[in-house]
Amino acid sequence: MTFIADGSRQGTLPARVMVVAGLANARKGSSRIGVSKSCLQAWLTLLSDYQARPGAVGVIGTRSAQTQTPGRRGLILRYVLATLQQAERPQRQKGGIPLDWYETYSDQPAMLMALPSYDAVIRLVDKLLLRERMRGRVSGSAAKAFEVYQQRDWSQMPVNVCWISDGKSLNLKVAHPIHGRPFTPELTLVIDGRTRYIVGWSVSLVENAIAVADAYRHGMKHHGKPLFVYSDNGGGETNKMLDAYITGNPQARGIIERLNGVMPDRLAKRFLTYNGIGADPNAVRIRGQQMLSLSNALRDGRELTAQNKKTLKILPTWRQLIDAV
Template sequence: MSWFTSSELLGIQGLPATDRGIRKLAKTKQWLYRKREGSRAFEYHIDCLPDVARDAVQTRMARQLLAQSAGADLTAVRSNFVKADAGSQKSKELIGLYRNCPALMDNRLRELTDDQKKIADARMMLVREVLRLMQEPVNGGLSMNRKQAVTHVALESRAGTLPQQVQKAADVANARKGSTRTGVGVSSLQRWFSDYDLAKTPGEKLAILAPGQVRPKKVEQYPWMGRFLQYWRNPNQPSVTMAYEAFAEDWRDEYAGNELMLAQLPLIDTVRYALNKIPKAERMRGRVAGSAWQSLMPFVRRDWSVIPVNGVWIGDGHGMKLEVLHPDTGKPFRPEITLIIDGRSRVVMGWSLAMSESQIAVGDAIRHAISNTDAG
């Protein structure tokens, strides 16, 4: 299921908490929508949702599927997968989505890495080789049909007997690591050919043939992290193992008898992996205090409220963001301005303008500041 109404999206992390809020967000962000069949409600495509919300929806769908299929007949489930042409149907839906919502394809193309583009180019080269065999007669006879051409290119790529440039493309098109893996399979090349034929523009071909990229999961996407931190953020500084044992024990006690929630209990290795994604200063919050906590901060925030007015002055020089004619040479240059600021009130007490940064420029700014203080 790829389409959801605003009421079905209620309670999803990363989205407004009301129907009206979701509809307003959808209008602002120009989500792809359609009218639900047999209803007056509008439904929105899952790919238009923010990343956090999309992951939450997919997680909820997976849980519902697990609950529904817990007692299902495995043979029936397997037969359903055999009947469905998942790859072809998914490609058609994706192409249709790109055509209805061009911003999604633009975003997809911007996010492609150089490696993904190289793999897509290699796959297109293999498809063009198949098309060449389908169009040109072989040994003075008839040209190959699609199945014969795909099978020929795939088998030749496995044997390493394709022309050098095409063989190199076959090795790149795999998108798999390992020196022993050469060539491509018949089914893979058949799928790439179908996708290439389905796409019409160069952008669509690149977007559909580029492989997916595994993105690291963000800390916010671990639903149990906030609860684990309650056991981790302890002044006694428990180890990950100790904090996890207390966290897991309470989890099992609370969800005793609920097989679905018990299955959501993360492994300790997953907890360690997710915990390392949190910045060190935030990870140590609640475990250390005082100077130990301050030492982890990227900068020291001073409390100027305890200092009297004119108790501390701050001076600095800057090259002005403009150019003027030099009085001696007549050429454009940037003069130096030096400011003296009161630390408590942030008032500019004095300033000076000079040809360049120098002791005289700083001294003149301080003189000006002192003269203003005396005048006050």
């Protein structure tokens, strides 16, 4: 470092090294020639911190060195890295003064005196990408939520090439087709990605591979076979029959999720047994108690009370549900 610093000031270094030395100095003025030894040491510190955490320092290190000397900058970056390493734990503790800072630099008074303020560190941490700030604090599907959003240009996708499927439990009670007791049915929808047209659907007792396969069967019967299908990692798709399963990756498909937030709810609101968002909470609670009483009576084979008979009259049949869909 001494050799390079002296050579940069005397102009005896190769041309390419002289150019880099001027960039490392990062100061204007004809009298500012070459680079000092302390400046080189600060850049070496910055380099070691970058190698320790490229993503974080790469974002923080974009500010011009003209507004902050590399030496001070390197110390703050090192402190920020220590703060992030302390925060990168599943306990999600808040970042503060790194617990081992004083232990690590107990024999270096200059490092202890150069300890940056908490606000200075937070200002730099806030400039990081959210996924960098949450690294180590979350995992699995929660970590996937912080990844960059990607959107496909569907105008380039031919019709009937990509289908999107998803299942949703309807917010209502219907009579079970076998034992007649109230239960919550499952609706599976399949749409074409290009046109958003519903090509297939299936109503089932539970979310499973048979229900999803039946929705595909319905779509292929009327519209042919697609090239590939998008689906989330629900119980109906992630099985040996249809697909392989990667745990912790329930990637929802926004297009079909938007449809599931509108059409099934509008369908369920046709019936008095609707119990979704918007329904009166007290009425839903009372209706739920009446449904439970009816279910117990039918299960035990007891004679139905007057209230049970009233509840049974408003309970949609399986055929009524299919016709409504």
